[in-house]
Amino acid sequence: MEIDLYYYIYLVLKYFFLFYGFCLIALYFFAILLSNRSVNRNKRKARFLQVNDIVSATDIPSITLIAPAFNEGRTIVENVKSLLSLQYPFYDLIIVNDGSTDNTLELLIDKYDLEPFDSTFITQPIPTSTVNKIYRSRKLQYRQLTVIDKNNGGKSDANNAGINFAATELVLCTDADCIIEQDALLKMVRPYLEEFDQEIVACGAAIGIINDSIVKNGVVEKLRLPDRLIPMIQVVEYIRAFLLGRMAWSEINGVMLVSGAFGLYARNRMIEVNGFNIHTVGEDLELGIRLRKHMEEIKVPYKMVYLPETLCWTEAPNSIDVLIKQRDRWARGLWETMRLHKDLFFNRKYRDMGLFYYPYWMFFELGAPIVEFVGFLSLIVFTILGLINWNIAILLFTSVYLLGCIFSTISIFIYVKNFKHYSTGKEVVELLLAAYLEPFIYHPILVLGQVQGYYKKIFGVKSGWGNMDRKGFQALPKEKQ
Amino acid sequence: MEAEILKLLIKFLLLVLLITFGSIAYTMLYRKWRTRRLKLIENSFANICSLYLYPKPNEKPNLIEIQRELKAVGIVPSKPRNVQYLIDLMIRTQRSILGVNYIKLKTLFTQIPPYGASASKLNNKKWYIKARGIREIYEMDQSQYTRELIRLRNNKNIYVRREAQIGIVIFLGWKSLRFLPYLKRQMTLWQQIKIVEKLNDLYPVPDLKHLRRAYNSDRPYANELIMRIIRKFHLTEDVAYIIQFIDNPKFETREAAIYCISSFLLSDEQLVEIKEKFKNINNTEQQLLLLKYIQRISSEIDLSFYKDLLYNGNDIIKLSTADILWNNGFKEEVQDYYYHQYTQNADSESISV
Structure with missing residues (x-):
């Protein structure tokens, strides 16, 4: 009788996993088709809106770059220099010192010759932690730089302070430790110039990994694949996520997440929705969903778009510890956001977002780590109970593994075909090998981090952003022979 | 049976993987060969x-x-x-x-x-080839095809019609304003920018006759385009055209008007008109922009205007007004206002108690 019950559970789980896996694979294949179409379309469109045309124009929207900085003393001077050297006719840069306890502010004051200016009457449409002082440079060449010194309130709060102070149509939220491509703003503003029947509320672009590359004067001088396996696998993961995932969503106007490290937003809409939510660690996804909800509620046609080009480079976690912390935080952010907006679930009022996009995120983004974890536990239990047909299991595992390899290989193919970042045979082979090792080495770590994050949310374990230890770009890696 | 199906599936997946490998290798080799060529x-x-x-x-x-x-x-x-x-x-x-x-x-x-390679592209069914053909025609100064471009100015594809419109501007200059304000379809910001830039680069002397005829157009995109032209060519005598749109009900038109007006200095009468229109704007951000502009171009502080805003505006406008008054030597007025607020609050609190 007991064996029958286990067998019954075994059957139910088996068919559930099969069904879930089939849906996921079907969605991935659909994503490949969509993203390929989207990348091609973007390439064709780009021919008719070249950055050289925009750089000389005078009527283009002005942009403010907002970069929160918390204890970034090691890299802040270099990074600000990089952010000040972008190609765009009209842009301001706001560095928000979010209560750093190191010498971030002193370094900025010293290097950029900053002086405080009267901020008695600065308006703050979005409430933030206390702003202590606002600084501007005495030097003409840094006139577009503003530094806001405020009490610590977290990244979202710092971004909100920057949005309050910005006086431009568009704001680009980034991290002070990101390296932005010189022509990134010119490319990012394109969708805002081209659209006329739908309002662009947010625009994102692909983010690349820069570990072990050579950065000089805030510019990527030589892009290299990371030496270590963990960040190298993340290169493949980012290529797949941005090229297959986000581009596919962009094609059907289903983008809900514009990465917090690099996102361009319409400032008026940001103020209308009260900026970033300071109570979640998944502030970028939460903002994306809230912006979409707002636009649905006020019934203004809108779009959130993604560009396939890699316009921003960041350092990925180098060690397993830091990677787990990062994925734990992302998982908590996802959990919090899904919970905050649970009213969207199959809600027809929000049209496609309520009926498809949000349920997708619920089932396949939030749900996937849980399903994988349950699958792993089931494997152990059913092995003990002797219910596993190992012959079939190994064949099934091989099929799923090959499918995963195919998805990664196609992503790398699309990347190699359209972009020239990793163009040598050696680099492509390394990327492919990293992709094929991913399910064995990297993926279990991800699931562990994600499940840890969910555990913390379910059992109310308090946890914040965690310390993301970075090497920084200043120490140039040794030249390879 | 299940095992056989799975084995077949694995073989198939391996084949797909091999094809993908082949595609990557081919792409890389082809790129190398092509670069040489x-x-x-x-x-x-x-x-x-x-x-x-x-x-x-x-x-x-x-x-x-x-x-x-x-x-x-x-x-x-x-x-x-x-x-x-x-x-x-x-x-x-x-x-x-x-x-x-x-x-x-x-x-x-x-x-x-x-x-005739570029001209032959105009008959192609694919939008990106057609648009490319138009671009080549105007880039290579082949004005003999102007008539063909005029025909494409209302094409259903945005890139085709945009390139055609730019081509018309390049070949006809200010005369192109006979067509542009009366297009059937909406014009994007980029189209407007490009037209203004091309006029400025190739025809720097404004032809007011054609421009003023275009004032009759009631299409919002045309109003925005004309305002941008007035701004770019600094046509001070035509600034009234921009002023009329300062309180336009359409957000984008207002935005363009506020942006364009900020390049001009105004007469006292025009300034009064702007201040009147200021009250009709229902967007605080745009009001703020206009307020900064008014302050910047005013030779002296219009105390009654600012006091009116200080006592009757919304909180953000009040704060900005206080900022302007405070930094222009009217600290007492600001103090009076805040004292007045304080006493009012105190009174209302005592009543509620």
């Missing part, structure tokens, strides 16, 4: 141009020889990608050369292949 075309073309522009003494450029040379590097109708690359090279060269050499090159390009 393009380099060859580029070198031949550079050589042809330099010999044509600066021939050796007592040697006339031989067109037959040039045509042979181009054919040898793959410029033949059966290789359209090579032909396209040559056209791109021609455009790039023409863009970077001025004066007599520009005319000479233009003559050369009409005498060597490809012949």
Whole structure:
């Protein structure tokens, strides 16, 4: 009788996993088709809106770059220099010192010759932690730089302070430790110039990994694949996520997440929705969903778009510890956001977002780590109970593994075909090998981090952003022979 | 049975994986080969141009020889990608050369292949080829195709019609304002910017006759375009056109009006008009922009205007007004206001108690 019950559970789980896996694979294949179409379309469109045309124009929207900085003393001077050297006719840069306890502010004051200016009457449409002082440079060449010194309130709060102070149509939220491509703003503003029947509320672009590359004067001088396996696998993961995932969503106007490290937003809409939510660690996804909800509620046609080009480079976690912390935080952010907006679930009022996009995120983004974890536990239990047909299991595992390899290989193919970042045979082979090792080495770590994050949310374990230890770009890696 | 199906599936997936590998390898090899081929075309073309522009003494450029040379590097109708690359090279060269050499090159390009390649693209069904053809026509200054471009100005594809409109501006200059304000379809910000920039680059002396005729258009995109032209050419005498849109009900039109007006200094009467319209704007951000502009161009502080805002505006406007008054020597007025607020609050609190 007991064996029958286990067998019954075994059957139910088996068919559930099969069904879930089939849906996921079907969605991935659909994503490949969509993203390929989207990348091609973007390439064709780009021919008719070249950055050289925009750089000389005078009527283009002005942009403010907002970069929160918390204890970034090691890299802040270099990074600000990089952010000040972008190609765009009209842009301001706001560095928000979010209560750093190191010498971030002193370094900025010293290097950029900053002086405080009267901020008695600065308006703050979005409430933030206390702003202590606002600084501007005495030097003409840094006139577009503003530094806001405020009490610590977290990244979202710092971004909100920057949005309050910005006086431009568009704001680009980034991290002070990101390296932005010189022509990134010119490319990012394109969708805002081209659209006329739908309002662009947010625009994102692909983010690349820069570990072990050579950065000089805030510019990527030589892009290299990371030496270590963990960040190298993340290169493949980012290529797949941005090229297959986000581009596919962009094609059907289903983008809900514009990465917090690099996102361009319409400032008026940001103020209308009260900026970033300071109570979640998944502030970028939460903002994306809230912006979409707002636009649905006020019934203004809108779009959130993604560009396939890699316009921003960041350092990925180098060690397993830091990677787990990062994925734990992302998982908590996802959990919090899904919970905050649970009213969207199959809600027809929000049209496609309520009926498809949000349920997708619920089932396949939030749900996937849980399903994988349950699958792993089931494997152990059913092995003990002797219910596993190992012959079939190994064949099934091989099929799923090959499918995963195919998805990664196609992503790398699309990347190699359209972009020239990793163009040598050696680099492509390394990327492919990293992709094929991913399910064995990297993926279990991800699931562990994600499940840890969910555990913390379910059992109310308090946890914040965690310390993301970075090497920084200043120490140039040794030249390879 | 299940095992057999799975084995078959694995074989199939392995095949797909192999095909994908092959595609990557092919792409990389092809790119390498193609780069070499393009380099060859580029070198031949550079050589042809330099010999044509600066021939050796007592040697006339031989067109037959040039045509042979181009054919040898793959410029033949059966290789359209090579032909396209040559056209791109021609455009790039023409863009970077001025004066007599520009005319000479233009003559050369009409005498060597490809012949009529850009014009033939106008009949292509694919939008990106059609739009590319239009771009090549205007980049290479082939004004004989203006009529064809005029026909495409309302094309259903945004890129085709945009390129056609830019082409019309390049070839007709200010006369193009006979068409542009009366288009059937909406014009994006980029189209407007590009038109204004082209007018400024190629026809720097404004032709007010054509511009003022366009004032009759009631299409919002046309209003925005005209405002941008007035701003770009700094047509102070036509600033009234912009002022009328300051409190337009349409957000984008208002936005363009506020942006454009901020390049001008106004007369006292115009300033009064702006202040009147200020109250009709229902967007605080736009009001703030306008308020900063009013303060910037005013020779003296209009105390009654600012006090009205200080006592009757919304919180953000009040704060900005206080900022302006405080920094222009009217600290007492600001203090009075806040004292007044404080006593009012105190009174209301005592009543509620």
